[in-house]
Amino acid sequence: MDLTVISTFRCNSRCQMCYIWKNPTVPKEEVSIETLSKLPGGFDNLNISGGEPTLRQDLGELVETLYPKAMITEISSNGLRPKRLLPIIKKFPDIKVRFSLEGDELTNNRIRGEKNGYQTKLDGIRMLREAGGTDLGFAMVIQDENADQLVQVYEQAQKEGIELATSTLHNAWQFYKNDNYFYERGKVAREVEGLITSMLKTSKVKNWFRAYLNLGLIEKILGHDRLIPCTAGSDFAFIDPWSDVWACNVRTDLPLGNLAKQSWEEITSSEQAKQTLNKVASCSQNCWMVTTARTAMRSNLSPKLPKMEPMLWVLLNKIRVTFGKDLDFEKYIDYKDIRQSPQVIRTPFLGERVKDQIVLQEKLETPAEHYPLQSFDNR
Numbered sequence: 401m402d403l404t405v406i407s408t409f410r411c412n413s414r415c416q417m418c419y420i421w422k423n424p425t426v427p428k429e430e431v432s433i434e435t436l437s438k439l440p441g442g443f444d445n446l447n448i449s450g451g452e453p454t455l456r457q458d459l460g461e462l463v464e465t466l467y468p469k470a471m472i473t474e475i476s477s478n479g480l481r482p483k484r485l486l487p488i489i490k491k492f493p494d495i496k497v498r499f500s501l502e503g504d505e506l507t508n509n510r511i512r513g514e515k516n517g518y519q520t521k522l523d524g525i526r527m528l529r530e531a532g533g534t535d536l537g538f539a540m541v542i543q544d545e546n547a548d549q550l551v552q553v554y555e556q557a558q559k560e561g562i563e564l565a566t567s568t569l570h571n572a573w574q575f576y577k578n579d580n581y582f583y584e585r586g587k588v589a590r591e592v593e594g595l596i597t598s599m600l601k602t603s604k605v606k607n608w609f610r611a612y613l614n615l616g617l618i619e620k621i622l623g624h625d626r627l628i629p630c631t632a633g634s635d636f637a638f639i640d641p642w643s644d645v646w647a648c649n650v651r652t653d654l655p656l657g658n659l660a661k662q663s664w665e666e667i668t669s670s671e672q673a674k675q676t677l678n679k680v681a682s683c684s685q686n687c688w689m690v691t692t693a694r695t696a697m698r699s700n701l702s703p704k705l706p707k708m709e710p711m712l713w714v715l716l717n718k719i720r721v722t723f724g725k726d727l728d729f730e731k732y733i734d735y736k737d738i739r740q741s742p743q744v745i746r747t748p749f750l751g752e753r754v755k756d757q758i759v760l761q762e763k764l765e766t767p768a769e770h771y772p773l774q775s776f777d778n779r
């Protein structure tokens with residue numbers, strides 16, 4: 401099982417597609433080390449995310465607590481405070497670190513509202529690499545404003561000797577947003593094709609399966625069904641900053657329990673969990689973010705093996721690329737079927753005065769108070 405610990409909703413980026421920064425938590429209310437110590441061992445991937453996890457003063461201690469509980473421990477960071485990660489990388493060089501990067505300097509800084517973000521991330525990732533980090537990379541949220549730079553960012557990551565993880569615009573309680581829609585779905589989807597081909601051309605098996613994951617992103621961008629059904633709650637879960645455990649980070653009607661008040665065993669065997677898993681089985685959202693896609697692609701026999709469907713797709717298309725043939729995307733994707741969605745202008749916050757927009761999430765008791773937006777549309 402994969403687990404994401406959303407360690408805080410404090411964030412020092414000002415992204416246009418995620419409003420966590422407008423809804424910061426207070427440190428004393430955030431999920432504690434004591435609570436996280438209750439987690440059992442044996443997770444496949446344990447991601448410490450946010451908000452921005454480096455804003456937690458106790459991040460080092462948090463990593464020490466969680467590292468022994470998972471095969472892979474990951475930190476998803478905006479990369480604006482790379483020095484905070486230096487002692488962690490020196491102690492645990494195999495920790496997976498991903499820095500959000502949305503394109504070239506102008507594009508990244510504009511989308512993420514970061515004054516010097518681009519250069520800080522680049523310098524930071526190089527510093528962590530020199531300190532011995534072995535699993536470093538960028539993470540990019542594909543949107544209209546940066547889709548044409550996808551291959552360029554991938555090549556840049558390759559040049560640096562690091563990875564590139566991709567996701568797309570999404571609506572979810574985690575992002576405090578329900579109006580992230582593409583302006584031109586067809587155009588954005590076509591840009592992902594170049595990345596898929598580039599990934600299949602490499603000699604890294606991991607990249608070939610990432611190519612399949614990106615095929616799923618094309619389906620998501622166009623508003624189609626998922627390539628493989630979602631397994632939220634059984635193959636992955638999220639813990640929010642108030643210690644509430646959720647099957648996923650999208651729907652507010654999929655709670656599993658609360659780790660501060662219950663044991664992990666109580667949560668996973670509860671009536672609440674059963675009800676939530678039933679709802680997941682009939683969920684009609686088409687989420688395809690890294691966690692939901694990666695877990696869906698895994699074989700039921702072993703988390704290290706892929707399911708038959710992605711395996712066959714990879715085999716066939718790797719052979720095509722090897723023999724110099726173009727991929728036949730029309731065979732897999734119905735480009736004639738593109739869902740319509742509202743056109744909501746995204747606001748870039750770089751250089752904006754944003755103080756008035758930030759509302760501290762303090763002394764709120766219930767999940768309903770924590771997440772006033774209740775419905776999220778990912779079609």
Ligand code: SF4
Pocket residue numbers: 630631632647648649650651680683684685686687692
């Ligand atoms: S498909 Fe449904 S259950 Fe799965 S992550 Fe999305 S909203 Fe959650």
